[in-house]
Amino acid sequence: MKTFKAFLVFLIINFGALAIGSWLMNNGPRTEWYTSLNQAPWTPAGWVFGVAWFTIMFCFSIYMAYLYIKMPTTKVKILFFMQFVLNVIWNFIFFNQHLVALGLAVIISLTVVIATFLLDFKNELKTKTLLILPYFIWLCIATSLNAYILFNN
Template sequence: MKLIKLIAVFLIINFSALGIGSWLMNNGPRSAWYTTLNQAPWTPPGWAFGVAWTSIMVCFSIYMAYLYLKTPTTKVILLFGVQFMLNVIWNYIFFNQHLIGLGLAVIVALTLVVAAFLLVFKNELKLKTLLIAPYFVWLCIATSLNAYILFNN
């Protein structure tokens, strides 16, 4: 029962991050600024972002619930908080403020934080570590998209 409650809490927090980030981006992906940029040929269609982020946050919420049950430490909560802030702020920096270089720095930092989750806690979570893999893979793709825009515009 405790696991279910923790999953629900992390789902609420993680989907709140997506909601706040979406609000902060101010219609960014559909803005004239973004649509006229030279984008990477491997940029997924718009609908893929919603599907990807929904799947990622469900998996990440389950991962965080298991991790918090196994390792309820300040380190886990701080790392989660840093991940939350970086995830939210990237939308504002990139889409709202059009600061592509700073956006790249933020998304690289976010990728490193998620990699830290993947590597630091793998012994505690063993096979459940795979639940965070989609987040890491997606961030690698998103980082490449941000970098492409920076270097080709």
């Protein structure tokens, strides 16, 4: 029951981050600015982003519930807070403000934070570490998409 309650808390926070980020991007993926960019040939269809983020945040919420119950340390809290802020502000920086280079710096930072979760707590969470892999893999793809836009526009 303790894990389920923690899961619900992280689920609300994580999906809240998605909602805030979506609001801050101000219809970004459908704007003329974004659609006119030279985008990477491997850019997924729009619907893939929704499915991916739903899956990522669901799995990440489970991961965080287990991690937080096992290790409610300051390091875990700070990493989670950094992840939250970086995830939310990327949308604003990239889509709303069109600051592609700064967006790349933010998404690289977010990828480093998620890689830290992945590597630093693998011994404690063992196979549950697999729950954060979708997030890390998606960020690698998203970073490549951001970089492509920066270097090809």
